Amino acid sequence: MKAEELANILAEHSLFADCDEAELADLILRGHFMQYKKGDDLIMQGDPGNSLLILLSGNARTSMIASNGHEVVLDYAEAGQVLGEIALLDGGERTASVTAIEPTSALSITRAAFEEILAKHKNMALRLLKVMAKRIRMANSMIEGDRAYTSGPRLARYLLRLSVVGADEGRLKLDLSQSELGNFAGMSREHINRQLSAWSEGQIVAVESGKVRILDHAMLSHIAEADS
Amino acid sequence: MKAEELANILAEHSLFADCDEAELADLILRGHFMQYKKGDDLIMQGDPGNSLLILLSGNARTSMIASNGHEVVLDYAEAGQVLGEIALLDGGERTASVTAIEPTSALSITRAAFEEILAKHKNMALRLLKVMAKRIRMANSMIEGDRAYTSGPRLARYLLRLSVVGADEGRLKLDLSQSELGNFAGMSREHINRQLSAWSEGQIVAVESGKVRILDHAMLSHIAEADS
DNA sequence: TACTAAATGTGACTATTGTCACAGGCAAGC
DNA sequence: GCTTGCCTGTGACAATAGTCACATTTAGTA
Secondary structure: OOHHHHHHHHHHOHHHHOOOHHHHHHHHHHOEEEEEOOOOEEEOOOOEOOEEEEEEEOOEEEEEEOOOOOEEEEEEEOOOOEEOHHHHHHOOEOOOEEEEOOOEEEEEEEHHHHHHHHHHOHHHHHHHHHHHHHHHHHHHHHHHHHHHOOHHHHHHHHHHHHEOOOOHHHEEOOOOOHHHHHHHHOOOHHHHHHHHHHHHHOOOEEEEOOEEEEOOHHHHHHHHOOOO | OOHHHHHHHHHHOHHHHOOOHHHHHHHHHHOEEEEEOOOOEEEOOOOEOOEEEEEEEOOEEEEEEOOOOOEEEEEEEOOOOEEOHHHHHHOOEOOOEEEEOOOEEEEEEEHHHHHHHHHHOHHHHHHHHHHHHHHHHHHHHHHHHHHHOOHHHHHHHHHHHHEOOOOHHHEEOOOOOHHHHHHHHOOOHHHHHHHHHHHHHOOOEEEEOOEEEEOOHHHHHHHHOOOO
Protein backbone atom coordinates (compact mmCIF):
# COMPACT_ATOMS: atom_id res chain seq x y z
CA MET A 1 0.00 0.00 0.00
CA LYS A 2 1.31 3.40 -0.86
CA ALA A 3 2.03 6.08 1.68
CA GLU A 4 -0.45 8.36 0.03
CA GLU A 5 -3.31 5.90 0.44
CA LEU A 6 -2.40 5.36 4.06
CA ALA A 7 -2.33 9.08 4.61
CA ASN A 8 -5.83 9.38 3.19
CA ILE A 9 -7.16 6.62 5.40
CA LEU A 10 -5.58 8.14 8.48
CA ALA A 11 -6.75 11.63 7.69
CA GLU A 12 -10.35 10.46 7.42
CA HIS A 13 -10.57 9.51 11.07
CA SER A 14 -11.12 11.75 14.01
CA LEU A 15 -7.87 11.22 15.84
CA PHE A 16 -5.84 12.10 12.78
CA ALA A 17 -8.20 14.45 11.07
CA ASP A 18 -6.32 17.53 12.14
CA CYS A 19 -2.84 16.09 11.91
CA ASP A 20 -0.56 18.11 9.71
CA GLU A 21 1.24 16.44 6.85
CA ALA A 22 4.48 16.06 8.74
CA GLU A 23 2.73 14.15 11.50
CA LEU A 24 0.97 11.82 9.11
CA ALA A 25 4.21 11.26 7.23
CA ASP A 26 5.98 10.40 10.45
CA LEU A 27 3.31 7.91 11.45
CA ILE A 28 3.50 6.18 8.11
CA LEU A 29 7.25 6.26 7.88
CA ARG A 30 7.73 4.66 11.28
CA GLY A 31 4.75 2.35 11.21
CA HIS A 32 4.58 -1.17 9.87
CA PHE A 33 1.69 -2.18 7.71
CA MET A 34 0.05 -5.34 9.04
CA GLN A 35 -2.64 -7.59 7.61
CA TYR A 36 -4.82 -10.08 9.41
CA LYS A 37 -7.29 -12.76 8.44
CA LYS A 38 -10.60 -13.23 10.19
CA GLY A 39 -9.91 -14.79 13.57
CA ASP A 40 -6.30 -13.61 13.84
CA ASP A 41 -5.25 -11.84 17.01
CA LEU A 42 -3.93 -8.35 16.52
CA ILE A 43 -3.15 -8.21 20.21
CA MET A 44 -2.96 -11.13 22.62
CA GLN A 45 -3.92 -10.96 26.28
CA GLY A 46 -0.89 -11.55 28.50
CA ASP A 47 1.72 -10.45 25.98
CA PRO A 48 4.05 -7.58 26.79
CA GLY A 49 2.74 -4.42 25.18
CA ASN A 50 5.45 -2.89 23.08
CA SER A 51 3.49 -1.50 20.21
CA LEU A 52 0.42 0.43 19.35
CA LEU A 53 -1.91 -0.27 16.44
CA ILE A 54 -4.02 1.98 14.29
CA LEU A 55 -6.78 0.07 12.59
CA LEU A 56 -6.88 0.95 8.89
CA SER A 57 -9.62 -1.32 7.63
CA GLY A 58 -11.85 -4.09 8.90
CA ASN A 59 -13.35 -4.64 12.32
CA ALA A 60 -11.98 -6.19 15.46
CA ARG A 61 -13.27 -7.35 18.81
CA THR A 62 -11.59 -6.41 22.10
CA SER A 63 -12.21 -9.06 24.71
CA MET A 64 -10.75 -10.55 27.85
CA ILE A 65 -10.88 -14.07 29.20
CA ALA A 66 -11.32 -14.10 32.98
CA SER A 67 -9.50 -16.64 35.09
CA ASN A 68 -12.65 -18.75 35.25
CA GLY A 69 -12.85 -18.92 31.46
CA HIS A 70 -15.67 -16.46 31.03
CA GLU A 71 -15.26 -14.26 27.95
CA VAL A 72 -16.06 -10.57 28.30
CA VAL A 73 -16.28 -8.42 25.17
CA LEU A 74 -15.25 -4.86 25.92
CA ASP A 75 -15.64 -3.22 22.57
CA TYR A 76 -15.70 -3.49 18.82
CA ALA A 77 -13.15 -1.40 16.96
CA GLU A 78 -13.58 0.19 13.55
CA ALA A 79 -11.09 1.64 11.11
CA GLY A 80 -9.32 4.67 12.54
CA GLN A 81 -9.35 3.40 16.08
CA VAL A 82 -6.18 3.31 18.14
CA LEU A 83 -5.56 0.00 19.89
CA GLY A 84 -3.13 -1.20 22.50
CA GLU A 85 -2.11 2.20 23.78
CA ILE A 86 -2.66 1.30 27.41
CA ALA A 87 0.02 -1.34 27.74
CA LEU A 88 2.33 0.78 25.62
CA LEU A 89 1.96 3.71 27.97
CA ASP A 90 2.14 2.02 31.34
CA GLY A 91 4.52 -0.74 30.38
CA GLY A 92 2.22 -3.46 31.70
CA GLU A 93 1.04 -6.50 29.84
CA ARG A 94 -1.93 -6.67 27.51
CA THR A 95 -5.06 -7.09 29.55
CA ALA A 96 -7.27 -7.90 26.60
CA SER A 97 -7.02 -9.54 23.22
CA VAL A 98 -8.02 -7.86 19.99
CA THR A 99 -9.28 -10.27 17.35
CA ALA A 100 -10.09 -9.56 13.72
CA ILE A 101 -13.70 -10.44 12.98
CA GLU A 102 -13.09 -9.93 9.28
CA PRO A 103 -10.02 -9.31 7.11
CA THR A 104 -8.30 -6.38 8.70
CA SER A 105 -5.28 -4.16 8.23
CA ALA A 106 -3.46 -1.96 10.71
CA LEU A 107 -0.47 0.26 11.16
CA SER A 108 1.81 -0.95 13.91
CA ILE A 109 3.98 1.54 15.77
CA THR A 110 6.72 0.53 18.17
CA ARG A 111 7.26 2.20 21.50
CA ALA A 112 10.42 3.90 20.32
CA ALA A 113 8.72 5.31 17.24
CA PHE A 114 5.72 6.33 19.29
CA GLU A 115 7.86 8.22 21.76
CA GLU A 116 9.67 10.02 18.99
CA ILE A 117 6.41 11.02 17.41
CA LEU A 118 5.03 12.23 20.74
CA ALA A 119 8.17 14.25 21.38
CA LYS A 120 8.22 15.76 17.94
CA HIS A 121 4.54 16.58 17.51
CA LYS A 122 3.23 17.86 20.76
CA ASN A 123 -0.38 18.04 19.62
CA MET A 124 -0.30 14.30 19.32
CA ALA A 125 -0.24 13.81 23.09
CA LEU A 126 -3.25 16.03 23.54
CA ARG A 127 -5.13 14.16 20.85
CA LEU A 128 -4.32 10.86 22.51
CA LEU A 129 -5.42 12.24 25.85
CA LYS A 130 -8.78 13.04 24.34
CA VAL A 131 -9.13 9.58 22.87
CA MET A 132 -8.36 8.06 26.23
CA ALA A 133 -10.78 10.36 28.01
CA LYS A 134 -13.51 9.05 25.71
CA ARG A 135 -12.53 5.52 26.46
CA ILE A 136 -12.74 6.07 30.20
CA ARG A 137 -16.14 7.66 29.74
CA MET A 138 -17.31 4.63 27.78
CA ALA A 139 -15.91 2.22 30.36
CA ASN A 140 -17.61 4.06 33.19
CA SER A 141 -20.85 4.05 31.31
CA MET A 142 -20.53 0.28 30.85
CA ILE A 143 -19.97 -0.16 34.56
CA GLU A 144 -22.94 2.03 35.34
CA GLY A 145 -25.16 0.19 32.91
CA ASP A 146 -24.09 -3.25 34.04
CA ARG A 147 -24.64 -2.37 37.66
CA ALA A 148 -27.73 -0.25 37.64
CA TYR A 149 -29.94 -1.92 35.08
CA THR A 150 -31.49 -5.31 34.53
CA SER A 151 -30.94 -7.25 31.37
CA GLY A 152 -33.58 -5.54 29.26
CA PRO A 153 -32.32 -1.96 29.50
CA ARG A 154 -28.79 -3.27 29.29
CA LEU A 155 -29.32 -5.09 26.02
CA ALA A 156 -31.07 -1.98 24.73
CA ARG A 157 -27.96 0.05 25.54
CA TYR A 158 -25.64 -2.33 23.79
CA LEU A 159 -27.85 -2.48 20.71
CA LEU A 160 -27.94 1.30 20.60
CA ARG A 161 -24.19 1.38 20.92
CA LEU A 162 -23.98 -0.87 17.88
CA SER A 163 -26.50 1.12 15.91
CA VAL A 164 -25.33 3.22 13.01
CA VAL A 165 -26.15 6.84 13.59
CA GLY A 166 -27.35 8.34 10.36
CA ALA A 167 -27.62 5.18 8.31
CA ASP A 168 -30.55 3.44 6.73
CA GLU A 169 -33.27 2.07 8.95
CA GLY A 170 -31.80 0.81 12.17
CA ARG A 171 -29.15 -1.47 10.83
CA LEU A 172 -26.32 -2.33 13.18
CA LYS A 173 -22.67 -1.68 12.48
CA LEU A 174 -21.92 -5.35 12.96
CA ASP A 175 -24.04 -8.44 12.51
CA LEU A 176 -23.25 -10.31 15.68
CA SER A 177 -24.50 -13.78 16.47
CA GLN A 178 -26.66 -14.00 19.55
CA SER A 179 -23.82 -15.63 21.47
CA GLU A 180 -21.55 -12.74 20.63
CA LEU A 181 -24.23 -10.25 21.60
CA GLY A 182 -24.44 -12.17 24.85
CA ASN A 183 -20.74 -11.81 25.54
CA PHE A 184 -20.97 -8.13 24.72
CA ALA A 185 -24.04 -7.35 26.79
CA GLY A 186 -23.19 -9.78 29.57
CA MET A 187 -26.16 -12.11 29.22
CA SER A 188 -26.64 -15.71 28.21
CA ARG A 189 -27.36 -16.51 24.58
CA GLU A 190 -30.76 -17.92 25.51
CA HIS A 191 -31.72 -14.80 27.39
CA ILE A 192 -30.69 -12.62 24.45
CA ASN A 193 -32.84 -14.74 22.24
CA ARG A 194 -35.88 -14.45 24.47
CA GLN A 195 -35.47 -10.70 24.87
CA LEU A 196 -35.11 -10.16 21.14
CA SER A 197 -38.18 -12.30 20.51
CA ALA A 198 -40.20 -10.23 22.94
CA TRP A 199 -39.10 -6.97 21.33
CA SER A 200 -39.70 -8.43 17.92
CA GLU A 201 -43.26 -9.13 19.04
CA GLY A 202 -43.63 -5.51 20.10
CA GLN A 203 -42.21 -4.15 16.80
CA ILE A 204 -39.24 -2.64 18.59
CA VAL A 205 -36.68 -4.65 16.68
CA ALA A 206 -36.83 -7.02 13.75
CA VAL A 207 -34.82 -10.23 13.61
CA GLU A 208 -34.46 -11.35 10.02
CA SER A 209 -32.07 -14.06 8.91
CA GLY A 210 -30.06 -13.74 12.08
CA LYS A 211 -29.62 -10.00 11.76
CA VAL A 212 -31.06 -7.56 14.23
CA ARG A 213 -32.60 -4.31 12.98
CA ILE A 214 -33.84 -1.56 15.23
CA LEU A 215 -37.37 -0.58 14.24
CA ASP A 216 -38.28 1.77 17.06
CA HIS A 217 -35.18 3.66 18.05
CA ALA A 218 -37.06 5.97 20.40
CA MET A 219 -38.68 3.08 22.22
CA LEU A 220 -35.37 1.30 22.60
CA SER A 221 -33.79 4.45 24.02
CA HIS A 222 -36.66 4.68 26.42
CA ILE A 223 -36.18 1.08 27.52
CA ALA A 224 -32.48 1.77 27.98
CA GLU A 225 -33.33 4.26 30.73
CA ALA A 226 -36.13 2.26 32.29
CA ASP A 227 -36.56 1.80 35.99
CA SER A 228 -36.16 -1.94 36.07
CA MET B 1 -1.15 26.95 53.15
CA LYS B 2 2.28 27.84 51.95
CA ALA B 3 3.59 27.00 48.52
CA GLU B 4 6.37 25.00 50.02
CA GLU B 5 4.03 22.70 51.90
CA LEU B 6 1.96 22.20 48.77
CA ALA B 7 5.06 21.37 46.84
CA ASN B 8 5.97 18.73 49.38
CA ILE B 9 2.56 17.15 49.26
CA LEU B 10 2.57 17.10 45.49
CA ALA B 11 6.07 15.70 45.25
CA GLU B 12 5.17 12.78 47.47
CA HIS B 13 2.74 11.32 45.01
CA SER B 14 3.49 9.26 41.95
CA LEU B 15 2.16 11.58 39.29
CA PHE B 16 4.25 14.45 40.54
CA ALA B 17 7.16 12.59 42.02
CA ASP B 18 9.43 13.33 39.11
CA CYS B 19 8.17 16.80 38.38
CA ASP B 20 10.93 19.36 38.36
CA GLU B 21 10.64 22.41 40.56
CA ALA B 22 9.45 24.64 37.78
CA GLU B 23 6.55 22.32 37.07
CA LEU B 24 5.52 22.11 40.69
CA ALA B 25 5.79 25.84 41.03
CA ASP B 26 3.60 26.33 37.99
CA LEU B 27 0.96 23.99 39.33
CA ILE B 28 0.86 25.78 42.64
CA LEU B 29 0.97 29.23 41.15
CA ARG B 30 -1.93 28.60 38.83
CA GLY B 31 -3.97 26.36 41.07
CA HIS B 32 -6.54 27.35 43.64
CA PHE B 33 -6.47 25.78 47.05
CA MET B 34 -9.85 24.33 47.97
CA GLN B 35 -11.22 22.89 51.17
CA TYR B 36 -14.22 20.65 51.66
CA LYS B 37 -16.18 19.30 54.59
CA LYS B 38 -17.30 15.71 54.80
CA GLY B 39 -20.21 15.26 52.40
CA ASP B 40 -19.31 18.19 50.14
CA ASP B 41 -19.13 17.58 46.41
CA LEU B 42 -15.79 18.35 44.83
CA ILE B 43 -17.29 17.55 41.46
CA MET B 44 -20.95 17.29 40.59
CA GLN B 45 -22.39 14.96 37.99
CA GLY B 46 -23.93 16.90 35.11
CA ASP B 47 -21.89 20.06 35.57
CA PRO B 48 -19.69 21.34 32.76
CA GLY B 49 -16.13 20.24 33.38
CA ASN B 50 -13.86 23.24 33.29
CA SER B 51 -11.33 22.35 35.90
CA LEU B 52 -9.19 19.57 37.18
CA LEU B 53 -8.53 18.75 40.80
CA ILE B 54 -5.53 17.30 42.55
CA LEU B 55 -6.46 15.81 45.89
CA LEU B 56 -4.06 17.04 48.56
CA SER B 57 -5.50 15.48 51.68
CA GLY B 58 -8.52 13.46 52.72
CA ASN B 59 -10.48 10.85 50.84
CA ALA B 60 -13.27 11.12 48.32
CA ARG B 61 -15.75 8.85 46.63
CA THR B 62 -16.38 8.89 42.88
CA SER B 63 -19.89 7.76 42.09
CA MET B 64 -22.63 8.11 39.53
CA ILE B 65 -26.38 8.07 39.87
CA ALA B 66 -28.03 6.17 37.02
CA SER B 67 -31.28 7.43 35.52
CA ASN B 68 -33.19 4.90 37.62
CA GLY B 69 -31.70 6.27 40.82
CA HIS B 70 -29.27 3.46 41.44
CA GLU B 71 -25.96 4.67 42.87
CA VAL B 72 -22.78 3.15 41.47
CA VAL B 73 -19.47 3.81 43.24
CA LEU B 74 -16.62 3.80 40.77
CA ASP B 75 -13.66 4.47 42.99
CA TYR B 76 -12.28 5.96 46.14
CA ALA B 77 -9.60 8.62 45.71
CA GLU B 78 -6.67 9.31 48.02
CA ALA B 79 -4.34 12.25 48.32
CA GLY B 80 -2.26 12.74 45.20
CA GLN B 81 -4.96 11.53 42.87
CA VAL B 82 -5.98 13.59 39.86
CA LEU B 83 -9.73 14.05 39.50
CA GLY B 84 -11.97 15.40 36.79
CA GLU B 85 -9.48 15.22 33.98
CA ILE B 86 -11.88 13.45 31.64
CA ALA B 87 -14.42 16.20 31.27
CA LEU B 88 -11.64 18.75 31.13
CA LEU B 89 -10.01 16.96 28.23
CA ASP B 90 -13.00 16.10 26.09
CA GLY B 91 -15.11 19.11 26.95
CA GLY B 92 -18.09 17.00 27.94
CA GLU B 93 -20.01 17.21 31.17
CA ARG B 94 -19.08 15.47 34.36
CA THR B 95 -20.33 11.92 34.29
CA ALA B 96 -19.75 11.26 37.96
CA SER B 97 -19.75 13.12 41.24
CA VAL B 98 -16.81 13.19 43.61
CA THR B 99 -17.81 13.54 47.25
CA ALA B 100 -15.57 14.13 50.25
CA ILE B 101 -15.98 11.32 52.77
CA GLU B 102 -13.92 13.24 55.29
CA PRO B 103 -12.45 16.76 55.48
CA THR B 104 -10.54 17.14 52.26
CA SER B 105 -8.37 19.66 50.44
CA ALA B 106 -7.51 19.92 46.79
CA LEU B 107 -5.76 22.04 44.24
CA SER B 108 -8.09 23.22 41.50
CA ILE B 109 -6.68 24.00 38.07
CA THR B 110 -8.67 25.69 35.34
CA ARG B 111 -8.63 24.58 31.74
CA ALA B 112 -6.60 27.59 30.67
CA ALA B 113 -3.98 27.01 33.34
CA PHE B 114 -3.92 23.33 32.57
CA GLU B 115 -3.32 23.94 28.88
CA GLU B 116 -0.52 26.35 29.63
CA ILE B 117 1.12 23.84 31.91
CA LEU B 118 0.78 21.09 29.34
CA ALA B 119 2.28 23.29 26.67
CA LYS B 120 5.14 24.42 28.82
CA HIS B 121 6.11 21.13 30.44
CA LYS B 122 5.84 18.44 27.86
CA ASN B 123 6.54 15.59 30.29
CA MET B 124 3.30 16.47 31.98
CA ALA B 125 1.23 15.12 29.11
CA LEU B 126 3.06 11.82 29.17
CA ARG B 127 2.57 11.54 32.90
CA LEU B 128 -1.12 12.19 32.53
CA LEU B 129 -1.34 9.63 29.76
CA LYS B 130 0.09 7.06 32.12
CA VAL B 131 -2.38 7.95 34.83
CA MET B 132 -5.21 7.58 32.39
CA ALA B 133 -3.89 4.28 31.10
CA LYS B 134 -4.03 2.97 34.66
CA ARG B 135 -7.54 4.18 35.04
CA ILE B 136 -8.67 2.41 31.88
CA ARG B 137 -7.00 -0.75 33.10
CA MET B 138 -8.85 -0.49 36.39
CA ALA B 139 -12.16 0.18 34.67
CA ASN B 140 -11.71 -2.80 32.38
CA SER B 141 -10.86 -4.97 35.30
CA MET B 142 -14.06 -3.83 37.03
CA ILE B 143 -16.08 -4.73 33.97
CA GLU B 144 -14.39 -8.10 33.76
CA GLY B 145 -14.95 -8.80 37.43
CA ASP B 146 -18.56 -7.68 37.42
CA ARG B 147 -19.34 -9.76 34.39
CA ALA B 148 -17.38 -12.92 34.90
CA TYR B 149 -17.76 -13.60 38.59
CA THR B 150 -20.54 -14.17 41.06
CA SER B 151 -20.91 -12.07 44.15
CA GLY B 152 -18.39 -13.93 46.31
CA PRO B 153 -15.32 -13.52 44.14
CA ARG B 154 -16.45 -10.03 43.31
CA LEU B 155 -16.64 -8.88 46.90
CA ALA B 156 -13.25 -10.49 47.45
CA ARG B 157 -11.82 -8.39 44.64
CA TYR B 158 -13.24 -5.17 46.00
CA LEU B 159 -11.98 -5.92 49.49
CA LEU B 160 -8.53 -6.63 48.10
CA ARG B 161 -8.69 -3.39 46.18
CA LEU B 162 -9.37 -1.58 49.46
CA SER B 163 -6.66 -3.42 51.33
CA VAL B 164 -3.53 -1.60 52.30
CA VAL B 165 -0.52 -3.23 50.73
CA GLY B 166 2.28 -3.30 53.26
CA ALA B 167 0.36 -2.14 56.30
CA ASP B 168 -0.48 -3.87 59.51
CA GLU B 169 -2.61 -6.97 59.44
CA GLY B 170 -5.20 -6.67 56.74
CA ARG B 171 -6.70 -3.32 57.60
CA LEU B 172 -8.56 -1.57 54.84
CA LYS B 173 -7.74 1.89 53.56
CA LEU B 174 -11.25 3.01 54.32
CA ASP B 175 -13.80 1.84 56.82
CA LEU B 176 -16.88 1.62 54.69
CA SER B 177 -20.33 0.80 55.97
CA GLN B 178 -21.85 -2.33 54.52
CA SER B 179 -24.21 -0.24 52.41
CA GLU B 180 -21.27 1.62 50.93
CA LEU B 181 -19.43 -1.60 50.31
CA GLY B 182 -22.58 -2.76 48.56
CA ASN B 183 -22.61 0.24 46.25
CA PHE B 184 -18.95 -0.29 45.53
CA ALA B 185 -19.09 -4.02 44.89
CA GLY B 186 -22.51 -3.94 43.27
CA MET B 187 -24.41 -6.06 45.77
CA SER B 188 -27.20 -5.46 48.25
CA ARG B 189 -26.29 -4.54 51.81
CA GLU B 190 -27.90 -7.72 53.11
CA HIS B 191 -25.92 -9.87 50.77
CA ILE B 192 -22.69 -8.16 51.79
CA ASN B 193 -23.57 -8.84 55.37
CA ARG B 194 -24.22 -12.53 54.80
CA GLN B 195 -21.06 -12.98 52.77
CA LEU B 196 -18.94 -11.26 55.40
CA SER B 197 -20.52 -13.39 58.13
CA ALA B 198 -19.70 -16.56 56.21
CA TRP B 199 -16.10 -15.50 55.70
CA SER B 200 -15.88 -14.42 59.30
CA GLU B 201 -16.95 -17.95 60.22
CA GLY B 202 -14.14 -19.35 58.08
CA GLN B 203 -11.51 -17.01 59.57
CA ILE B 204 -11.00 -15.31 56.20
CA VAL B 205 -12.01 -11.90 57.45
CA ALA B 206 -12.85 -10.44 60.82
CA VAL B 207 -15.69 -8.01 61.38
CA GLU B 208 -15.12 -6.05 64.56
CA SER B 209 -17.11 -2.98 65.50
CA GLY B 210 -18.23 -2.49 61.94
CA LYS B 211 -14.75 -2.61 60.50
CA VAL B 212 -13.62 -5.33 58.16
CA ARG B 213 -10.13 -6.79 58.52
CA ILE B 214 -8.63 -9.31 56.15
CA LEU B 215 -7.27 -12.28 58.09
CA ASP B 216 -6.37 -14.62 55.26
CA HIS B 217 -5.18 -12.56 52.36
CA ALA B 218 -4.10 -15.60 50.34
CA MET B 219 -7.47 -17.26 50.74
CA LEU B 220 -9.29 -14.11 49.71
CA SER B 221 -7.11 -13.81 46.62
CA HIS B 222 -7.93 -17.38 45.83
CA ILE B 223 -11.64 -16.75 46.19
CA ALA B 224 -11.27 -13.73 43.92
CA GLU B 225 -10.24 -16.02 41.08
CA ALA B 226 -12.66 -18.81 41.85
CA ASP B 227 -14.71 -20.57 39.21
CA SER B 228 -18.10 -19.53 40.45
C1' DT C 1 -26.60 9.18 80.72
C1' DA C 2 -30.35 8.80 77.74
C1' DC C 3 -32.26 9.40 73.32
C1' DT C 4 -32.10 9.12 68.47
C1' DA C 5 -30.51 7.84 64.09
C1' DA C 6 -27.76 4.93 61.59
C1' DA C 7 -25.77 0.54 60.83
C1' DT C 8 -26.02 -4.37 61.34
C1' DG C 9 -27.88 -9.26 61.60
C1' DT C 10 -31.16 -12.62 59.94
C1' DG C 11 -35.30 -15.11 58.22
C1' DA C 12 -38.68 -15.83 54.56
C1' DC C 13 -39.93 -15.01 50.11
C1' DT C 14 -39.50 -13.40 45.24
C1' DA C 15 -37.47 -12.22 40.96
C1' DT C 16 -34.31 -12.53 37.59
C1' DT C 17 -31.31 -14.88 35.01
C1' DG C 18 -28.44 -18.82 34.00
C1' DT C 19 -28.14 -23.84 32.73
C1' DC C 20 -29.40 -27.96 30.50
C1' DA C 21 -31.59 -30.34 26.99
C1' DC C 22 -33.10 -30.85 22.61
C1' DA C 23 -35.39 -29.65 18.07
C1' DG C 24 -35.23 -27.26 13.87
C1' DG C 25 -32.87 -24.24 10.40
C1' DC C 26 -29.44 -22.29 7.57
C1' DA C 27 -25.06 -22.30 5.15
C1' DA C 28 -20.60 -23.99 3.43
C1' DG C 29 -18.17 -27.48 1.36
C1' DC C 30 -17.47 -32.28 -0.26
C1' DG D 1 -27.54 -33.17 -3.06
C1' DC D 2 -26.07 -34.44 1.34
C1' DT D 3 -23.61 -33.85 5.41
C1' DT D 4 -21.45 -31.28 9.11
C1' DG D 5 -21.40 -27.74 12.12
C1' DC D 6 -22.98 -23.54 13.89
C1' DC D 7 -26.67 -20.72 14.99
C1' DT D 8 -31.40 -20.18 16.63
C1' DG D 9 -35.75 -21.13 19.27
C1' DT D 10 -37.98 -22.79 23.47
C1' DG D 11 -39.35 -25.48 27.61
C1' DA D 12 -38.30 -26.92 32.34
C1' DC D 13 -35.61 -26.23 36.18
C1' DA D 14 -31.98 -24.46 39.37
C1' DA D 15 -29.32 -21.01 41.44
C1' DT D 16 -28.10 -16.67 42.66
C1' DA D 17 -29.04 -12.53 44.59
C1' DG D 18 -32.49 -8.94 45.62
C1' DT D 19 -36.43 -7.33 48.59
C1' DC D 20 -39.09 -6.84 52.65
C1' DA D 21 -39.66 -7.01 57.37
C1' DC D 22 -38.12 -6.59 61.79
C1' DA D 23 -34.98 -7.26 65.89
C1' DT D 24 -30.67 -5.66 67.64
C1' DT D 25 -26.61 -3.22 68.15
C1' DT D 26 -23.74 0.77 67.83
C1' DA D 27 -22.56 5.61 67.67
C1' DG D 28 -23.33 10.30 68.02
C1' DT D 29 -25.08 14.05 70.67
C1' DA D 30 -28.29 16.72 73.64
